[in-house]
Amino acid sequence: AAERYAMVVFLKGSEFFNWAYKGMIDAAEMLDPSIEVELQGPSTWDAALEARAIEQLIAKGVNGVIVTAGEASALVPAINKAIDAKIPVITFDSDAPASKRLSFVGTNNYNAGYVAGKAISEWLGGKGKIGISTFPGPAHLAERVEGFTAALAEGDEIVAIVNDEGGVAVAETQLTAMLQANPDIDGIFAAHGNPGPGACAAVRNLGRQGKVEIMGFDFGMPNIELIEKGEMRGTVGQDPYLMGFMSMILAYNANHPTEITAQRPPFGHVPPLVDTGVSIIYKENIGKYMSPPKL
Amino acid sequence: MSLNEKFRTITKVKNLGLLTTIVLIIIGMAIFFPRFLSPINIEILGMGFVQEAIMALGMTLIIISAGIDLSIAGVMPFSAIMVGIFLNNNFGITVSILLALLLSALVGFVNAQMINRLKVHPFICTLATLTTLRGVNLVITKGETVTGFPPAFYFFGQGRVFGIPFPIFLFAVMAIAFTYLLKNHKYFQQVYFIGGNINSARYSGINIDRFIIFIYVLNSILAGIAGIITASQYISANTGFGIGIELRVITVVIIGGVSLSGGKGNIGGTILGILFLAIINNTFVQTGAPTYWQEVVYGSMLLIAVFLEEYIGAKREGTGVLKRWREFML
Amino acid sequence: MINYILKIEGISKRFFTNKVLDDINLKIKKGEVHAVVGENGAGKTTLMKIIGGIYTSSEGKIIFDGCKVNFSSPQEAINSGISIVHQELSLVPKLKVAQNIFSHREPVNRLGFIKWAELRYKAKQILKHIGVDIDPSTLVGDLSVGMQQIVEIAKALSQNAKIIIFDEPTSALSEKEVNLFYQVINDLKSKGVTIIFISHKLTEVFKISDKMSVLRDGKLIGTRKTKETSIEEIIKMMVGRELGNLYPDKSSHIGEKIFSVKGFSRKAKFEGIEFDLYKGEILGFAGLVGSGRTEVARSIFGAEKPESGEVILEGKKVEIKSPRDAIKNGICYLTEDRRNWGLFLEKTLRQNIIAASINKFVNKRGFLKNREIKEKAKHFIDYLNIKPADDKILILNLSGGNQQKTLLAQWLNAEPKILIADEPTRGVDVGAKAEIHKHLRKLVESGVGVIIISSELPEIIGLCDRIAVFNEGKITGILEKDATQEEIMKYATL
Amino acid sequence: MINDKAKNSSQLIMNSSSGHLSRLKEILDTREIGLLLIIFVASILLSIFSENFLTFSNLTSVAIGMNYDVLLALGMTLVLLSKGIDLSVGSILGLTGIITTMLLQAGVSILFAVILGLLSGTFLGFINGIFIAKFRINPFIVTLGMMAIARGLSVILTSGYFVSNLPEGYLIIGQGKFLGIPNPTYVMILFVILFDYLLRKWGPFYKAFYIGTNPDAAELSGINVSSIILAGYVISGFLSGLAAIFMTSRLAMGYAQFGLGAELKAICAAIIGGASMGGGEGSIVGAFLGVMLLAIINNGFVLLNLSIYWQGVINGLILVIAVTVDAIRRARKGKSRV
């Protein structure tokens, strides 16, 4: 029968994961047109629900699982169970390092935050007063903020952190209030994909266009448009398409061992870590992001 | 027996609409996806919703009493986190679990006190505790995951008894006990009096305040147990556990025929409700249908099942057109 | 020394600023039947609820069986041997009769598990003892109000109390059940049980009580030995003056037919119901509890669907599918179950009075005419003497009789062409009752058709021009105005 | 005899309504005033601790944040009033936003897209209402089903993508200002005043109070129970649609996750504002103040730079305080459970 691979995400229906899934589809097509792929995942952010999806896939008997860990630890038993059942598991974007997963493909979230921190510090000449929009809970957000903080220069200062509850509309309210309370803020870091447009709206509300530099995260269309309009200075670009693409190839490799024994028999050759890189996207290089793949 | 009479006898069965829907799905799945009925899939199907199932037992009592408890979605991660912290501080497994359950019980006690003293609808009291607890969980963990439990603790989420996963075994035992107690035990029967007519309950000499404390504490403890099982199952504890679980639990209870206006319902219906939810969820993974459709299909199935239930129920109850308004409102 | 089982000393009760009981002193001997009478809102129910541990008194003390007691919950009162049959039915409709009778005192084994067979058996015994045949496994919600009242009595009997308080137990019972109830009382008395009995049916009070106490506006006016007093004296004590005729004169001329019902049937409920209503007459529906009067009325009103039958109003056939249709056509039905089907307990008096006629109190664009509403409310408060006379009070806080008056106001306000009133004077005091009767008569004289369903034969006989007698879902006879109780009973129990 | 009794009762009348003073007392004793008081105290405290609180621009930003929640809470109040609940408001908001923005993207004119968007929100509410009012299925289940369906459809329609690149003219609806105050704020205030007035004074709305208190008695009183219940859900759907228009226009995009979790906020605000889960009670101004209280507390959080980890705890405690204050007020008035 045809091989079947599944991608599991912690929040389905997000542009970011669509890029990744598209990468997976394209890679599968390239490897063997008979391969079937599917996408699974909860519609709310709940680590336990993601683990359930993996376990159900094991029961269903898929040939490989590509998963982004909404919560690193909670997925460990499910991932290990899959590996024990000889189903290769590749994590992408967010890792579950304590598990037996074969490989992680993605950008280290700390690094992504770090790159953003370096850039914004540079924009503000090392004397930035910075506000951050994030929400408490997910580990990868905490890592980004940690990396971000570490990259700032001596003279930079994080003035405020607000809770956007993961949404755009709340981000707008919260960031508007933040800018009110701290008129000296001249930089905003949106720690995930959503608050970027909220930050721009907040700046618009107070008529501070041009006085506050905004760093978004990921290249969702609204972010890209805002960069094009000049309301947002840049955004942290990871490469989800490549993540999905590479993960698929690795999962396939793992299922097709060669004569040369690999590190983790019975699986085939896979590297334990693939870094897909991270870069800041500016107005000059938004071109390729303007047309996200249609699923 | 005429056909008409036969039909009437059949429709007397409770939860017929739900039962029909479930059976149809199972048959359909079994034909097209043979793996659906494989032991491993059945086990996973059960394990996937065992937390909800355990909590639904308590919620059934609460809703029959015309109450509601949203705070379980805060208690469940709270208990997981607390047990983790206790374990990490070398309290030993038994003590850690007992302490976590004690703290969970405390939340239930606070809920009950607010309901009794302030005479405010449980929805709002428990919403307040839910919001507070979610915050408390964050404050305690700073959003980080609690890990590093001793392997002996894994038993509660991953161990087996008689070849059955422990959580499922535990649920089965509790479900049987609850069914029997609710049907036959004098103390548990009070729930029907309180939900059915609170004045009657009071005039009959039922100590309502004490009973409210009992069921809310019980419910919280069940949520605490679910939390401990979750912590053990995923060898970690995190504030993100149980987001939205309160709605799922309430849903299965209501699908199972317990009315939000209280006074009516049983455990059997709730178990069917769980089954319904678990099967719909598993069906999607099994068929590999586009997952985006899952919500839509789930919502539609929900409406269809309840519609069937009401439709058949209306036949069963005859023409009492007016009798029905209050029954089907909040 | 006389053996008083219950001594009430200086009891007062205040609800917020409103003093409803004022320094009540009362002594009740063991084994006596002590009646408490008084106008609506006099404080009878409140006093009983204090004795039963449901309310706590603001001042004073209660001495029960020689000891001072201070019940803080009904549970304590029940445990020490005081049971109450409440004025407002307090059963759980979704549970079975047997469960309701033994609620919280079910026979259990050592582990607390209910012995179902024994429960059913005991329930059956008690019902048999009262002399009614109700299956203990039926749901209480499926019983008529009258039957529920009997279940309520059974519940009190099952508690084996030393004192049983009956708060208007017979208001929903018809003659036959009332007689059964008298037997129960005699039986209890012979067993040495003390009985406190509240009723607005004074003949009944005279028949069964040993002593009676009269309350007025929260004060105890006096206590009399039943043998040494008269109805006139008691009424005078209650209302402060003498009352004339209890029933208005009957109609002198009957006009043309205004309303008729033809061939009304519903399986297992009623069959072939036919009757006509003429201008200027009051038609009475008599019958035993559960004889189908209520069902027929509800079906005419569109609250339930009959299987066959038609309704003709002023010569035209009217199509009635819902109460809305009925009310639009001017056919109104005053329910017998005011709490569940009639009143909006958590709303104010004013809101309740306009409930069935909101559309009459809005202007062309649908906005409420508040001044008019206020005036109308005041009118009815005065007219029916609803107490307290505060149109912003929640119905919940009114006495039973005043709630009933509110219900009546609600329907009078709808200005019906045909009014079917199901037990319209249930729980209303003698004075007010006479007023209501007068008003109903005036209504009829002004051209409104009135049908009265009543389980009180004297009321039916005293008020109605013609009487349709129901028996197991059929009309067994239509009697003219001079019918006697015996005649009616004959048709009712054919 | 009536004269005789009138004397008795006239005393009581005097007691209960001795002129304007008692009227004033009555007004002061309402929940709205209690809420205003809490809001007032919170505001004073905030303006002491942060000079930015009482600035025009901060207050407008609070108003903007309230906008969506207020619209949803209005609908929720109407629905709760008739003994129902609407869990689908958040996802109807999401779906309507998607439909409107996708229509715009497809080149439909702004006016048309807005009208169609509002219609689709109304229609979804209508479906809810039909199931509840005509088929008499429990509102909790129906709207829960709708919540899943509408959210699912939003995701399917967009497959998770943002809908962006909206015409400038559309953005004006939400982003435009008049006299320095954003357009949506005017609409919000207009709706609050309108609905408050209607609910107090207008027959068809007023009947909802009866339905919620005792639906069966309402039916027997000739009130068209099912139509009024239906109307509640339709209005709730419409208001969700309106909130969606404002949200998508302000943020210049449509997104399937818009309105996630908004239903609980709306219920919470409506109940703080005086609606009851048991039906038959509710106040539009109250709901508005409920949203305001929550918004001000949140604003305070940011202004005072408090740790985001404590936000949940404080929000929960505020809820407890609001509920307790009201419980005390109710106890004095002799009402039973909310």
Ligand SMILES: Nc1ncnc2c1ncn2[C@@H]1O[C@H](COP(=O)(O)OP(=O)(O)OP(=O)(O)O)[C@@H](O)[C@H]1O
């Ligand atoms: N819970 C309450 N809150 C406020 N006032 C109350 C409450 N219960 C009763 N009252 C008032 O107390 C007074 C006495 O009421 P009670 O029910 O004792 O009268 P009653 O003598 O039993 O009248 P009826 O014959 O109509 O049953 C009435 O004016 C009533 O409005």
Ligand SMILES: Nc1ncnc2c1ncn2[C@@H]1O[C@H](COP(=O)(O)OP(=O)(O)OP(=O)(O)O)[C@@H](O)[C@H]1O
């Ligand atoms: N308001 C109501 N709504 C629905 N059903 C009712 C209502 N009132 C009474 N019933 C039903 O009506 C039936 C009893 O009424 P029925 O007409 O048989 O009695 P009745 O002759 O009026 O005597 P009584 O009411 O005094 O017992 C029961 O089945 C009861 O459930």
Ligand SMILES: [Mg+2]
């Ligand atoms: Mg009374």
Ligand SMILES: [Mg+2]
């Ligand atoms: Mg009757």
